[in-house]
Amino acid sequence: MSRMSRKTGGCRIAPVCMASSQVSQGQTRSSSNSATPLSRRREVLATIAMSVSVGGFGLGSLPCEASVLDGLKEYKRDSNAKFLVGPIRLVRQRMFNVLTLTEGSSPQYGEAQEALRKASLDCLEPAAGLQGFAKVRDVCTLSIVYKSVTKGPAAKHDPDSAEYKEATASLIALGSGLHNLDDLLVAGAAGSAEAGNQFKATFISTMASLDRYELAVQKCIGYEPSLDRKI
Numbered sequence: 248m249s250r251m252s253r254k255t256g257g258c259r260i261a262p263v264c265m266a267s268s269q270v271s272q273g274q275t276r277s278s279s280n281s282a283t284p285l286s287r288r289r290e291v292l293a294t295i296a297m298s299v300s301v302g303g304f305g306l307g308s309l310p311c312e313a314s315v316l317d318g319l320k321e322y323k324r325d326s327n328a329k330f331l332v333g334p335i336r337l338v339r340q341r342m343f344n345v346l347t348l349t350e351g352s353s354p355q356y357g358e359a360q361e362a363l364r365k366a367s368l369d370c371l372e373p374a375a376g377l378q379g380f381a382k383v384r385d386v387c388t389l390s391i392v393y394k395s396v397t398k399g400p401a402a403k404h405d406p407d408s409a410e411y412k413e414a415t416a417s418l419i420a421l422g423s424g425l426h427n428l429d430d431l432l433v434a435g436a437a438g439s440a441e442a443g444n445q446f447k448a449t450f451i452s453t454m455a456s457l458d459r460y461e462l463a464v465q466k467c468i469g470y471e472p473s474l475d476r477k478i
Contacts, residue, residue: 325478327468331395332478334368334388335461341366342454345428349435349446356435356443363432367425389460393418396467403469410467417460424453 345366348359364371368388373381385391396402397411404410427449434442462472470476 328465328470328478331392331464331468332461332476334392335457335464336478338366338368338389339454339457339461342450342457346447346450349432349443349450354435354443356432360429360432360436363425363428370422371425371429389418389421392464396464402467404467410463414460414463414467417456417463421453421456421460424449424456428453 345359345362348355370387370389373386377386397414431442431446465472
């Protein structure tokens with residue numbers, strides 16, 4: 248049991264466990280010649296029971312318990328962020344490829360539309376392998392993230408909270424922007440010069456909505472919102 252003694256945040260963990268172990272070891276040595284295996288087993292179980300009774304192997308009543316629990320909560324939040332914020336950043340990365348395809352003297356609107364639908368993570372059009380599944384379940388990754396931070400295990404705020412409302416509004420704005428871009432690319436591929444002129448401004452506003460959505464998701468899971476945050 249003494250192996251469980253360690254320092255965490257300046258506190259020594261399980262000092263009672265160490266003392267209990269030393270007493271147990273002394274008792275075991277003094278009776279090693281006469282004790283039966285059954286009696287030695289009872290001594291070990293009694294020592295464990297003593298440790299549990301003082302607070303879960305020495306953790307229950309120590310002043311550093313709060314910092315340990317806070318550390319575990321932060322670790323869980325950081326782990327969740329990879330799955331909640333990570334997809335949003337993947338969308339941002341792919342969106343710049345879409346913009347590149349529309350620039351220059353010969354815009355490739357058809358290829359840009361395919362790239363946009365890929366960048367949307369199944370929110371504009373489900374991938375071929377998900378089309379059947381999409382009939383019964385939501386496969387839009389951005390929407391799944393929203394449900395996770397507002398209604399799922401990662402949810403921390405009530406529907407009436409500012410965080411919840413901002414996540415909802417920002418997702419709606421982002422979805423609208425993505426659909427507007429898709430419509431412009433369809434029109435551009437059909438030869439509309441006006442669609443090409445409108446695309447860049449719509450792209451900029453959609454990216455602003457994407458930034459807004461990321462910040463809203465970060466706030467929902469307990470971060471101080473920052474686009475520069477390392478995830």
